Amino acid sequence: MSIKKHSVYQKAISQINACLDGESNMILKMSTINAVIKQHLSYCYWIGFYCVNEGELIVGPYQGTLGCLHIPFSKGVCGRAAITQQVQIVEDVHKDPSHIACDAATNSEIVLPVFNNNNQLIAVFDIDSTDKGAFDEIDGQYLSEILQAHFKDKPLTETYL
Ligand code: SME
Numbered sequence: 516m517s518i519k520k521h522s523v524y525q526k527a528i529s530q531i532n533a534c535l536d537g538e539s540n541m542i543l544k545m546s547t548i549n550a551v552i553k554q555h556l557s558y559c560y561w562i563g564f565y566c567v568n569e570g571e572l573i574v575g576p577y578q579g580t581l582g583c584l585h586i587p588f589s590k591g592v593c594g595r596a597a598i599t600q601q602v603q604i605v606e607d608v609h610k611d612p613s614h615i616a617c618d619a620a621t622n623s624e625i626v627l628p629v630f631n632n633n634n635q636l637i638a639v640f641d642i643d644s645t646d647k648g649a650f651d652e653i654d655g656q657y658l659s660e661i662l663q664a665h666f667k668d669k670p671l672t673e674t675y676l
Pocket residue numbers: 561581582583586590591592593594613614615616617618621624641643
């Protein structure tokens with residue numbers, strides 16, 4: 516499985532980099548990353564960003580069933596990723612008391628902090644799977660690389676204006 520993950524992510528990263536070359540709009544980047552990763556990652560059920568807004572996380576661009584709209588920093592795996600600013604890999608969400616179940620079909624999850632080029636937390640990136648134990652350090656490594664390349668290393672614009 517790990518060998519396959521490497522090739523899947525290398526293809527996805529190549530496509531993301533080609534699509535986002537020269538782009539700076541945050542919403543455009545989030546939407547594109549969602550679409551490409553969901554297309555390549557067979558075990559991705561829900562994928563999206565929760566954006567930092569007025570002291571909480573609010574749902575941003577996503578693909579999948581209805582995601583909850585607001586998440587306080589004190590709640591959920593997303594809130595824990597925001598507070599700790601560390602990648603959260605949950606092998607079985609049913610064993611994580613802080614997990615917020617937006618969809619009962621979710622069994623495992625990875626959530627990563629997203630930083631801008633001023634090293635400020637701007638969002639968390641959340642991917643859910645219906646499989647238990649779907650995510651590991653390989654996912655964390657490649658997803659962190661994507662977020663670093665397209666949010667931390669380049670200035671962002673946030674509106675269409
Ligand atoms: N499971 C997340 C909430 C977002 S839904 O998965 C889309 C959490 O526990 O923070």
